[in-house]
Amino acid sequence: MTTTPGMSLDTEFDGDRAQGRWRRLIGAHEFGVLVATAAIFAFCALFVNHFLTSENLLSVAQQIAFIGIIGAGMTMLMVAGEIDLSVGSQYGLLSVLMAYSVTQWQLPVALAAVLVIGLGALIGMIQGLITTLFKVPSFVVTLAGLAILRGAALLITAGQPLQGSTSPGYHSLVGGNAVGSLAAQTLWMAAIMFGLGWVLSRTKFGFDVYATGGNAKAALNAGIRTARVKVICFALTGALCGLAGFILVGWLGSANPLTGNGFELSVIAAVVVGGASLTGGVGTMAGTLLGALVAGLIANALVLMGVDGNWQQVATGVLILAAVLTNRLVATRQAALH
Amino acid sequence: MSRIFRSTDQTAAAADQINAENDRTGRPASSSISRRAALGGSLTIAAAAALTACGKSDSKASASAPAPGSGSGSASPAGAASGFEAGNKVIFVVHEKNAFFTPVQKGFEAFGAAMGWQTQFIGPASFDQSTVVNMMQNAVNAKPAGLILTRIDTTSYDGVIKAAKAAGIQVILSNVASADYQKLDVAFVGQDFIPAGVVAGQQLIKAVLKHSGRKDGVIIIGKIQAGNSALEQRGQGIAQAVTDYNKANGTTYTTEDLLVGTDEAAAVSKIDGRYSRSPGSIAGWAGTAFECQFVSTWAKSKNLVGKFGNGGFDLTSPVLAGIADGSIDYTIGQNPWAQGWVASALLAQQINPGYPSFSYDTGAEVVDSTNIKTVKTREAKFA
Numbered sequence: 069m070t071t072t073p074g075m076s077l078d079t080e081f082d083g084d085r086a087q088g089r090w091r092r093l094i095g096a097h098e099f100g101v102l103v104a105t106a107a108i109f110a111f112c113a114l115f116v117n118h119f120l121t122s123e124n125l126l127s128v129a130q131q132i133a134f135i136g137i138i139g140a141g142m143t144m145l146m147v148a149g150e151i152d153l154s155v156g157s158q159y160g161l162l163s164v165l166m167a168y169s170v171t172q173w174q175l176p177v178a179l180a181a182v183l184v185i186g187l188g189a190l191i192g193m194i195q196g197l198i199t200t201l202f203k204v205p206s207f208v209v210t211l212a213g214l215a216i217l218r219g220a221a222l223l224i225t226a227g228q229p230l231q232g233s234t235s236p237g238y239h240s241l242v243g244g245n246a247v248g249s250l251a252a253q254t255l256w257m258a259a260i261m262f263g264l265g266w267v268l269s270r271t272k273f274g275f276d277v278y279a280t281g282g283n284a285k286a287a288l289n290a291g292i293r294t295a296r297v298k299v300i301c302f303a304l305t306g307a308l309c310g311l312a313g314f315i316l317v318g319w320l321g322s323a324n325p326l327t328g329n330g331f332e333l334s335v336i337a338a339v340v341v342g343g344a345s346l347t348g349g350v351g352t353m354a355g356t357l358l359g360a361l362v363a364g365l366i367a368n369a370l371v372l373m374g375v376d377g378n379w380q381q382v383a384t385g386v387l388i389l390a391a392v393l394t395n396r397l398v399a400t401r402q403a404a405l406h
Numbered sequence: 407m408s409r410i411f412r413s414t415d416q417t418a419a420a421a422d423q424i425n426a427e428n429d430r431t432g433r434p435a436s437s438s439i440s441r442r443a444a445l446g447g448s449l450t451i452a453a454a455a456a457l458t459a460c461g462k463s464d465s466k467a468s469a470s471a472p473a474p475g476s477g478s479g480s481a482s483p484a485g486a487a488s489g490f491e492a493g494n495k496v497i498f499v500v501h502e503k504n505a506f507f508t509p510v511q512k513g514f515e516a517f518g519a520a521m522g523w524q525t526q527f528i529g530p531a532s533f534d535q536s537t538v539v540n541m542m543q544n545a546v547n548a549k550p551a552g553l554i555l556t557r558i559d560t561t562s563y564d565g566v567i568k569a570a571k572a573a574g575i576q577v578i579l580s581n582v583a584s585a586d587y588q589k590l591d592v593a594f595v596g597q598d599f600i601p602a603g604v605v606a607g608q609q610l611i612k613a614v615l616k617h618s619g620r621k622d623g624v625i626i627i628g629k630i631q632a633g634n635s636a637l638e639q640r641g642q643g644i645a646q647a648v649t650d651y652n653k654a655n656g657t658t659y660t661t662e663d664l665l666v667g668t669d670e671a672a673a674v675s676k677i678d679g680r681y682s683r684s685p686g687s688i689a690g691w692a693g694t695a696f697e698c699q700f701v702s703t704w705a706k707s708k709n710l711v712g713k714f715g716n717g718g719f720d721l722t723s724p725v726l727a728g729i730a731d732g733s734i735d736y737t738i739g740q741n742p743w744a745q746g747w748v749a750s751a752l753l754a755q756q757i758n759p760g761y762p763s764f765s766y767d768t769g770a771e772v773v774d775s776t777n778i779k780t781v782k783t784r785e786a787k788f789a
Contacts, residue, residue, distance in 0.1 A: 117548075124547045131540040227632030227665060229559040243565075316536060321561035324535045324633040331534060371544035374495070377503055377528035 098343050098355040100398035104391035105358050105365070112369045119372055126249045132338075132364035133253035134159070134331075136357060137312050139338045140264045141305030143356045146339055147268065148301045149281035149348025150199060150206040152192070154213030155309055156331035160324075161221040162188050162313035167230040167323035177238045177318075185310035191217070192306025196299035206302075214332070221325040229324045232317035243319030253315055260308065265353030277301065281348025338363055341391050362391050493522060494551035494757065496750070499542050500529035500581065501556045502631070504668060505722045506696065506742060509788040510581065513746025514554065521754055523551075533631060535562055542566040552576040552753045554746075558634050560584045567592065576756040578763055580749040581742075582636040593763035595749040597740040599636050602770035603643015603694070606717065606738050609772060610644070610692040611651050611659070613715030613735035621657040623689030626680065628697030628718070629665045630673075640694040640719065659689060666697050673700035678708070693718025699725050702733035721773065721785050729778045739771035739781070743788070 112119040119125075138155050145152055162184045169180040195213050199206045246252045268274040279287035280294040287294050317323050342359030344351025366387045370380045498514050500507055511527045518525035528545070530537045543566050545553055553570050557563045557579050567590050570577050579587055583594035610625060625648055627641045645661045652659055664680055666673035677700060681688060691701045691714060698718035705711045717736040718725065728734030745768055752763040773781045 121547075127543055127547055131543065134536060222632050222665065225633070227629065227663070228638055229562075229633050229635070231561065320535065320539065320565070322559050324559060324562070326533050326631070326633045327535045329534045330532050367540065368544050368547070371497070371526070371528060371541065372548045374524060374526050374548075376526065380528060381531055 098352060098358055100394045100396065101342050101355055101358040101362065101391060103398075104341075104394040105362050107394075108362060108365050108369070108387070108391075112365060112372075116369050116372050119369060123249050124368065124372075126251065126254070128361075128364045128368045129254045129257075130251035131367070132360040133251070133257040134312050134316065135334055135338050135360040135363065136257035137260050137315070138305070138308050138331075139335050139342075139356045139360055140261050140353060141301070141308040142335050142339050143342070143344060143351050143353055144264065144268060144277055145298075145301040145305050146336075146344045146346065147281045147348060147351040148277045148298050149284065150196075150298055150301065151210065151336070151346070152195065152213075152302065152305050153207055153210040153332050153336075154191075154195065154217055155305060155335055156328035156333075157214045157217035157221070158188060158191055158306055158309035159312050159316075159328035159331060160326065161217045161224075162310045163316050163323035163327045164221045164224050164230055164313075164325055166310075166313045166317040167232040168224060170233040170317075171231055177233055177235055181310075181314045184313050185307050188306035188308070188310030188313075189303040190306070192302040192304065192309075193299055195306075196302030199302070200295035200298050218325075218329075221327075225323075225325040227325060229322050232321050232323060234321065238318045239321070241318060242315040253319065256311075256315055260311070261353050261357055264304075268353055273297070273300075278349060281345075281350075283349070334363060337388060341388060359391075362388070493524065495524045495526070495548065496552040496554070496753065497526045497528065497545040497548060497550045498554040498580070498746070498749075499538070499545050499556070500527075501538050501558045501634075502533040503529040503531060506720050507581075509721070509742040509785070510746040512788050513743040513748075514750050515746070517747045517750035517754070521750075523750075526550075533558075533633075535559075539563060539566055543569070546570045546573060546575060549573070550575060551757050552578070554578055554580050554749050554753060556581045557584050557587055558582050558636065560586055560635070564590060576753055578749050578753045578756065580745045582634070584635045593752060594765045595745055595752065596766075596768055597636075597770060598767050599639035600643040600646070602719070602738055602740065603640035603645075604647045604650075605643075605770045605772065606640065606692060606694075606719065606736075607644035607647025608651070609736040609738070609774070610690050610715045610717050611648065613717060614659075614690045616735075617712055617715055618689065620689055621655075621659075623659060624687050625659055625661050625689055625715075626664050626691045627661055628677075628691060628693040628695075628701070629663060630668050630693075630695045630697055632665055637694040644692045644694070666700060670700055670703065673697065674704045674707075677701055677704045681708075681710075688714055690715030691717075696720045696722050696725050696737075698734045698737065699728055702728040706733055721781065723785070726773070726778065726782050726785060729773060729775060730782065732775070736772060736774040739769075739773055741768040741771065744768045 138159060142152060142155065165187065166180055166184045169175045169183055170177055175183065191213070195206070195209050198204060198209045240252070242252050242256065244252050246255050268277060276287070276292045276297050279290065279292050280297045284294050313323070316327065338359035339351065339356050340346065340359070341362055342351065342355030342357070344355060366384055370383055375383055496518060498511070500510075507529070514527060515525050528541055530541065539562060542553075542555060542563060546566060546569055553575055555563065555567065555577065557567070567577055571591075577592050579592055579594040579596070581596045583596060587594055614620065614623070614625070625644070627644050629637050629641065631637060641663065648659050648661050651657060664676065666676045677691075681704075691698065693701070696718055698716050699722070701716045702711075702724075705713070705716065711733045716734050718734070719738045719740065721737065721739045721742065725734060725737050729737060744766070748766050748768070752766065755761045756763050
């Protein structure tokens with residue numbers, strides 16, 4: 069049997085292509101967190117009772133929905149080289165306003181949703197404008213926002229939880245099960261992350277976001293309006309906080325003024341564990357999803373394993389650190405290759 | 407420009423770099439990364455394995471922990487001996503882990519040890535509505551025999567309570583139940599908050615009259631947390647007691663809310679700020695939880711002890727120490743031990759043989775200088 073030269077070339081080409089794909093995979097920024105996620109998942113599947121059931125896994129997917137939704141905006145913001153520490157407070161205030169507008173102002177749910185999402189965008193835009201126009205670091209601006217917005221939530225509610233709408237349609241849209249045990253929140257998260265992932269990786273605006281965070285001066289020289297890009301990312305993050313508030317009130321039927329207390333840390337942790345750089349220019353939606361998944365799997369597994377509450381605090385920190393180190397090992401190697 | 411746009415196709419760029427490295431060194435870079443990634447993965451698995459050990463040791467500790475006052479942990483567990491509940495998993499989820507819950511946890515674990523249960527006591531370090539719901543959902547997914555939960559508003563936790571019941575898990579509420587909990591067909595072990603607030607208000611007025619004799623002024627109703635229905639109801643009870651006293655005695659006390667939080671330094675600053683605004687206006691400080699310990703710290707630092715009435719709720723050690731040294735006039739106990747122990751006992755009979763539970767009022771015990779020694783001795787068992 070003889071081998072024709074053409075066939076040999078095709079085989080070599082296919083081999084190179086497969087090797088290229090593999091190299092691309094292991095060279096990706098998310099590879100570390102993918103390995104960490106897979107390791108945690110495998111460990112839980114093997115050793116944790118009641119973990120590997122469809123109900124439990126879908127429940128984990130539901131639990132990461134809010135981190136995923138707000139994390140999508142935070143990813144774009146951090147890729148653009150900024151950060152928003154007020155997302156927990158925004159989420160709390162906008163949840164409270166959602167409940168307030170449907171019960172006290174008697175607004176239709178759809179109109180209330182537009183109101184809170186729009187208000188979220190406005191809050192984000194204002195924070196973005198202060199950051200870019202006055203050259204104040206975003207962590208300072210949004211730290212102030214964190215306090216102001218939480219205070220506003222407490223003022224509106226007089227410190228008490230507010231009832232939301234009892235509309236069954238609203239509840240099933242955001243808090244019911246879409247298919248079987250698959251929660252509607254999970255689908256909302258998937259849609260948002262997929263959509264913004266596409267924007268970030270496939271559009272001109274996405275290129276501008278990476279360019280702004282990667283090297284702002286070079287981006288400006290290339291004609292990119294970096295301040296505008298940043299303000300849009302802030303506004304987008306705020307709008308997503310509004311969307312999260314809309315979903316939360318429909319799901320739980322009430323809003324607490326302390327909703328989202330400390331939530332900014334969970335969101336930032338998911339984005340950073342997912343491979344985004346705090347200095348900008350690096351990060352993807354897939355990485356953030358994996359980062360959120362790591363947090364969700366850890367929280368779930370610790371309860372299923374019977375770990376005591378106090379140890380859970382320690383354990384969460386240890387496991388996140390382990391996941392970040394895994395990611396870092398890969399990133400260090402990549403830097404060496406560059 | 408290539409640097410600017412590197413992220414538009416980061417993976418391709420990285421692959422190119424790997425290829426270049428591969429060519430330069432003559433060895434596949436992928437194998438090196440894989441080793442490092444595997445090392446990182448191993449690190450994650452090792453951490454997780456250590457946690458499994460934590461979980462196991464926690465369960466063992468629970469099973470052998472002696473009940474306070476029992477004198478020994480060697481007695482055979484009653485439940486295990488009867489063959490009823492041994493090995494059952496029971497999870498207690500609270501809305502926020504703080505010092506108040508220590509005796510609740512001890513009561514829960516003591517009863518669990520007697521029954522041979524695997525007990526788990528969890529809650530977030532600081533309150534967040536959806537975090538608590540998620541923790542409760544994870545507890546349901548663990549398929550325990552029973553769940554003890556705190557329900558701090560009237561709707562948010564109902565879905566998970568219904569899901570637990572639908573899964574055949576026995577549920578009881580403890581510490582805080584909020585309005586209309588009966589519609590969920592669950593019992594509640596805890597304080598009746600408005601009457602307890604009335605008792606607190608009466609004690610505070612007694613303390614104001616003792617210290618200053620004044621018949622007017624502001625009574626500050628302190629709160630450590632917003633959005634907690636239990637604290638709001640206690641506050642309502644305090645305000646009601648003040649109104650009732652004014653009507654009956656012609657006094658003109660008023661009330662004012664002050665949110666101080668749980669961080670002592672921040673709370674002391676807020677208390678000082680309110681005092682500085684109008685020092686002569688304040689007649690007393692009536693906490694809805696353990697805020698009186700912060701007022702005590704502040705008053706001692708300003709040499710103002712004895713100028714106002716000061717009291718609150720709960721039997722935490724700083725509060726009891728304040729009563730012992732005279733910087734706090736009273737506290738209202740709610741028998742936290744019972745909120746763990748009695749809730750567990752009622753849950754046990756729900757699990758087997760299957761009796762429905764009933765609600766249990768853990769009372770409003772007044773602790774002041776007359777009984778502080780006895781109470782301190784009792785509460786020291788939970789330290």
